[in-house]
Each structure stands twice: as structure tokens, then as C-alpha cells.
């Protein structure tokens with residue numbers, strides 16, 4: 230199964246408990262928003278799902294395995310973590326060719342994903358001269374190289390202009406409609422309105438809600454953001470230290 234599962238996940242950095250016993254499952258075929266204020270533990274959780282950080286306790290699984298034991302990780306999981314993490318001197322197409330080659334992925338995928346994210350026309354330009362929106366598109370192209378059924382995006386619309394935000398929303402919805410598992414983090418609920426079907430809300434490393442958007446709104450004529458504030462108002466975990 231192409232689920233993402235966190236079971237009792239826990240991570241401390243010195244005296245800070247970044248993730249404090251998180252349990253939730255992300256299902257395929259829908260966009261799951263991963264929401265919480267700055268410092269809530271979203272990035273730490275995503276890094277543990279991707280095997281970039283080891284949990285102190287609990288487990289993060291893709292299907293029934295930890296990321297690090299997946300045989301063809303890029304064919305199983307695609308991720309956009311930090312779009313700035315690109316070699317500035319490398320041309321966009323070369324960056325993707327290198328990734329494809331080093332992961333045993335077919336070379337023809339490079340042009341396919343460049344087309345998909347709208348970068349075919351600038352494929353020979355160096356990533357260092359790219360705008361934030363272009364770097365974000367290149368990061369998404371890299372995530373899609375292995376055509377993976379599971380996708381993670383950490384704050385993908387941060388700093389993007391309205392056109393870029395709209396583009397990413399459409400893309401995420403399209404991935405879910407294709408049956409993929411899509412987890413997208415944001416510290417602003419409004420960014421996930423019209424995008425997420427389901428929400429995992431955390432505060433201070435703990436789960437506050439794991440709910441469908443429909444259940445959260447409960448047929449009321451309130452905005453998603455208002456419903457979210459109601460939900461988090463009572464949760465002491467949610468508020469800043």
C-alpha cells in the first residue's frame with residue numbers, strides 16, 4: 230500500500246522535543262494538509278519519513294517499510310523539502326540527468342518532467358540564475374523523476390507569487406486525482422483551502438486533529454481558517470511557548 234504511516238514518532242534535539250509521540254496515516258487518492266504553527270514539528274516529521282533524521286522512538290513507514298529500506302526509493306517517494314538546495318552552477322537538465330543516472334531512472338524521464346513543470350524552455354540554464362518559482366518547479370521535477378505514488382511537499386508555496394501558488398495547487402490536486410498519496414505542509418491554513426481534502430493538525434509536536442475537511446467544516450458556512458482557529462483555540466499544544 231502507498232500510505233505514509235507515523236507510529237508513535239518522537240524526536241528530541243537537546244532539551245527541545247520537536248516531535249512528541251505522533252501517530253497518523255496518510256492515505257492515497259487525496260491531498261492531506263499537514264498544518265501547525267512555526268516550530269510545530271512538521272519539517273522534523275517529514276525528515277523522519279524520508280529517513281533524513283532518525284526517530285528517538287516510534288516509526289515512520291512508507292507502506293510497511295522505513296524509507297531507508299526501500300529498494301527503489303525515488304520510484305516510491307518523491308519529495309520537495311528545500312528548493313534552495315540546488316547546485317547553483319549546474320544546468321537544470323544536467324541536475325536532473327545526474328539524479329536520474331545515479332538512481333537508475335530512464336533518461337527520457339528528464340525531458341518528460343521538465344515539460345510537466347514548464348521548464349523545458351530553460352532546461353539549459355544554470356539553476357543559480359533561477360527565480361524562487363523556477364527553483365520550486367525544478368525541485369518538483371526532481372521529485373517526479375521516478376513517477377512515485379507517494380509525494381511529500383514541505384511548504385511548497387512559501388514565497389511564491391499567486392500564479393505559482395495556483396499552479397502548485399492544481400498540480401497537487403491532479404496528483405491526488407491520479408490516486409497518489411500527497412502530503413503537503415503549511416503553517417497557514419488559508420494556503421490549504423481549496424487544496425486539501427484531509428488535514429493532520431499538529432502543535433508542539435503533538436497531534437491535535439486528523440480529520441477530513443468536510444468533517445471539520447461540518448456543513449457550516451465558515452472558512453476553513455475559522456474552523457481551524459476554533460479547533461486549535463482550546464489546544465494548549467498549539468500555542469507558542
Ligand SMILES: Nc1ncnc2c1ncn2[C@@H]1O[C@H](COP(=O)(O)OP(=O)(O)OP(=O)(O)O)[C@@H](O)[C@H]1O
Nearest residue numbers: 242245247265266267268269270271272273274416
Ligand atoms: N536540527 C535541529 N536542531 C535543533 N533543533 C531543531 C532542529 N530541527 C528542528 N529543531 C527544533 O524542533 C522544533 C520543530 O521544528 P520544525 O522545523 O520541525 O517545525 P515546523 O513545524 O516545520 O516549523 P516551520 O513551520 O517553521 O517550518 C523547533 O523548536 C525547532 O527549533
